[in-house]
Amino acid sequence: MALETDRLRERFADELLEAGEPCGQPVVAVKRGRIAEILRFLKEDPALAFDSLTDVTAVDYMNRDLWERFAVVYNLYSFSRNARFRVKAFVPEADPSIASAASIWAGATWAEREAYDMYGIRFEGHPDLRRILMPDDYPGHPLRKDYPLKGRGERANFRRYTAQED
Amino acid sequence: MGLESSFENNVITTLLDKVVNWARKGSLWPMPFGTACCAIEMMAALGPRWDMSRFGSEVIRFSPRQSDLMIVSGRISIKMMPVLLKIWEQMPEPKWCISMGACASCGGIFDTYTLVQGVDQFIPVDVYIPGCPPRPENVIDAVLKLQEKIGRERVREKVHGA
Numbered sequence: 249m250a251l252e253t254d255r256l257r258e259r260f261a262d263e264l265l266e267a268g269e270p271c272g273q274p275v276v277a278v279k280r281g282r283i284a285e286i287l288r289f290l291k292e293d294p295a296l297a298f299d300s301l302t303d304v305t306a307v308d309y310m311n312r313d314l315w316e317r318f319a320v321v322y323n324l325y326s327f328s329r330n331a332r333f334r335v336k337a338f339v340p341e342a343d344p345s346i347a348s349a350a351s352i353w354a355g356a357t358w359a360e361r362e363a364y365d366m367y368g369i370r371f372e373g374h375p376d377l378r379r380i381l382m383p384d385d386y387p388g389h390p391l392r393k394d395y396p397l398k399g400r401g402e403r404a405n406f407r408r409y410t411a412q413e414d
Numbered sequence: 415m416g417l418e419s420s421f422e423n424n425v426i427t428t429l430l431d432k433v434v435n436w437a438r439k440g441s442l443w444p445m446p447f448g449t450a451c452c453a454i455e456m457m458a459a460l461g462p463r464w465d466m467s468r469f470g471s472e473v474i475r476f477s478p479r480q481s482d483l484m485i486v487s488g489r490i491s492i493k494m495m496p497v498l499l500k501i502w503e504q505m506p507e508p509k510w511c512i513s514m515g516a517c518a519s520c521g522g523i524f525d526t527y528t529l530v531q532g533v534d535q536f537i538p539v540d541v542y543i544p545g546c547p548p549r550p551e552n553v554i555d556a557v558l559k560l561q562e563k564i565g566r567e568r569v570r571e572k573v574h575g576a
């Protein structure tokens with residue numbers, strides 16, 4: 249097993265759901281409850297030193313019979329060790345929220361806004377959780393698997409500019 | 415001894431439409447609304463290799479107040495459409511619009527939740543250019559077609575939305 253997984257298992261045994269190494273890259277699935285602690289440990293533990301958060305995104309595992317419907321995916325990179333690691337935190341459909349990683353890596357802010365925009369996952373403690381790609385008044389979260397590709401009529405009924413607005 | 419000397423103290427009669435249209439069509443000032451890959455071809459059409467200035471329409475203006483031809487080249491999302499409308503409203507009359515490429519004209523391959531399926535749902539388009547992307551020659555052809563069209567216009571009727 250990978251060093252990262254072992255270190256996590258020592259500290260957060262109850263949080264780990266699954267660990268594997270697909271395509272040679274260590275990946276763990278965790279519960280969402282202590283995700284901020286886990287991420288901070290991965291960053292600050294001198295043996296791991298994941299100083300860079302490459303990306304935060306989400307996956308919709310609808311109808312896949314996993315722990316929960318959504319997974320928030322953290323891709324980590326350590327410059328000093330030249331190592332990569334991926335953490336997936338599972339988030340239930342009924343309450344799609346998770347602690348924000350923005351206070352750990354400032355670069356998380358925009359990526360979390362995108363995950364919020366596309367999947368409707370709320371990042372608690374995020375300094376400015378707004379949509380980043382879709383219009384502010386857009387009603388849905390279009391990357392969810394049950395969202396129709398052509399939308400639900402948004403493209404025909406969006407807010408229009410009128411000359412009076414000037 | 416220029417040409418003017420042979421017209422000295424003379425009068426020419428013609429239709430007002432013809433004079434005005436002739437003046438308008440020879441110097442279209444395009445407002446480029448380039449949002450995607452098509453814009454690259456539009457830039458090529460304006461550049462030295464294809465040189466749209468040969469047809470009197472090279473004075474690209476990045477201010478809508480100074481332009482009379484909007485070239486929509488690229489995908490227009492529902493977030494961008496209010497911006498496009500605002501810029502269109504800011505262009506003074508008379509004004510014309512070329513919808514360049516499949517995306518601007520009908521959404522192209524992007525039949526998705528976010529893309530406007532043709533800018534002609536919101537602004538009057540005079541010439542459509544098919545293609546993905548159209549070549550610079552097509553852009554020049556569209557300008558020539560627009561010039562023909564302007565030549566046939568009635569000046570008094572040329573006010574959008576009036």
Ligand code: SF4
Pocket residue numbers: 450451452453487488489514515516517518522545546547548
């Ligand atoms: S029509 Fe093709 S080239 Fe033009 S903006 Fe659309 S995808 Fe790009």
